[in-house]
Amino acid sequence: MADANVVCRQLRCGPALQAAGGAAFAQGDGVIWLDEVKCTGSESFLSDCRSSPPGQHDCDHKEDASVICSGQGGKGTSIPLVVCITLRVLLICELIALMVVTQRKSTRRGAVTRGRGSPAGLYQAIYEEIENIPSGEDSTQLRGSVSSSIDSLNNIEYYTSGSLD
CATH class of the missing domain: 1.20.5 (Single alpha-helices involved in coiled-coils or other helix-helix interfaces)
Known part of the structure; x- marks a missing residue:
């Protein structure tokens, strides 16, 4: 069963349920690569288990091993x-x-x-400031307020245009 668990782990088919010898699923054909395999059960691959040297054996296909795995290893x-x-x-x-x-x-x-360097945002500020001027003020005072606002906004545009990037 230790050998069978290693085979099932290598194939990612879950734990081994049964290990049968004597070619339980029919005899194979071709080269016999491993003989006298002795696994501890902790190995990840069958090639990590102790065995006779690869290709050297004293058996035939009537001794082929068979393994039945649970099939639950790849689902999780x-x-x-x-x-x-x-x-x-x-x-x-x-x-x-x-x-x-x-x-x-x-x-x-x-x-x-409205694009790079366009003063549309500055003009919007002027319109907002004009809307906030209380009605009933003297028109000369109104003109002075608007022109000073325009001057101050032009200065802002002049000093900030280089830093808009």
Whole structure:
């Protein structure tokens, strides 16, 4: 059974259920590669078990070994695989969200400035300031307020245009 467990583990077919000798599933043909195999049961591959040298044997195919595995070794999914897939999906979702946020910011910036170096955003500020002036003020005072606002906004545009990148 130790030999059978190693074979089933190598084939990823779950634990061994039965080990039969005497060519239980019919005799094979061709070269006999292993003879006198002695596994401890902890080996990962049949080639890791003690045996006679490869190709050297004192038997024939009527001694062929047969193994029945449970077949449950390949059905389970390992926890590291599940964690890896989950993290990959989360990373993809986060990248998509980041691209959407970046696109929205870029679209907003384009709407305010109407292109690189355009003062559309500055003119919008002037309109907002004009709307906030209380009605009933003297028209000369109004003109002075608007012109000083335009001057200050022109200065802002002058000092910030180089840093818009």
